[in-house]
Amino acid sequence: MKKYLAAMVIxxxxxxxGGYFAYVHFISGGPWQGTWWGVQDAGxxxxxxxxxxxxxxxxxxxDDKTITVDHKVQQGSREVNGSLSGTGTVDxxxxxxxxxxxxxxxxxSYNTISxxxxxxxxxxxxxxxxxTVLTQDNNDEMEQIRSEIVQISQKPENKIDTTLSSSKS
Known part of the structure; x- marks a missing residue:
C-alpha cells in the first residue's frame, strides 16, 4: 500500500x-514579454x-507571432539604442x-532555473x-544603478575635452 501511495505522490x-512548465512557456506567453534589465560591467x-x-x-x-525587441543602454548620462533591438521569433x-x-x-536564451x-x-x-524581469520589487534597484551611472559620468574628471589645443610644441 505504501508503494502505491508513494507512486501517487510522485x-x-x-x-x-509539467503543468507549471506549460503555464510558464505556453499559456502565459513565456519569458518573451515585458521589460527585462541587467547591468554590463565595462571595467x-x-x-x-x-x-x-x-x-x-x-x-x-x-499579432503575427513575432516579438518586437526594444533594447536601450544607459551609457553615462545618455540612453542609446542597443544592439539587441529588432524583430524576434521564438525558436x-x-x-x-x-x-x-x-x-x-x-x-x-531563457534559463528556467534562474x-x-x-x-x-x-x-x-x-x-x-x-x-532579469523588471518588477516593482527591483525597479528601485534599477533606478539607483541608473542614477549612479549618470553621477559617475558627470564627474569633472570623466568629462571628455573635445577642444583642440591652440599651442604647438
Missing part, C-alpha cells in the same frame, strides 16, 4: 511540475571609476532576433550579461 508532483576607467551600462530590453508580442527556448540595424541574427535571460553581451571579465 505522479502528482510530476503533473504539477574601470582611467580615473578609477567603476563603469557600468544599464541594459533594458522590452519584448512586445505582435524552442530561444528568441532569435533579426537586428533592426541589419547584420547577423542574435539569439537570447529565471534569467542570457544574452550575447559580455562584461569586462568576459562573463555573459544576464537580464
Amino acid at each position: 505522479a502528482i508532483l510530476l503533473l504539477g511540475g 574601470v576607467n582611467w580615473s578609477g571609476d567603476h563603469i557600468r551600462n544599464l541594459e533594458t530590453v522590452t519584448f512586445t508580442r505582435n 524552442g527556448g530561444r528568441l532569435v532576433i533579426a537586428p533592426a540595424k541589419g547584420g547577423k541574427e542574435i539569439a537570447l 529565471k534569467t535571460i542570457e544574452t550575447p553581451l559580455t562584461n569586462a571579465d568576459k562573463t555573459d550579461v544576464t537580464l
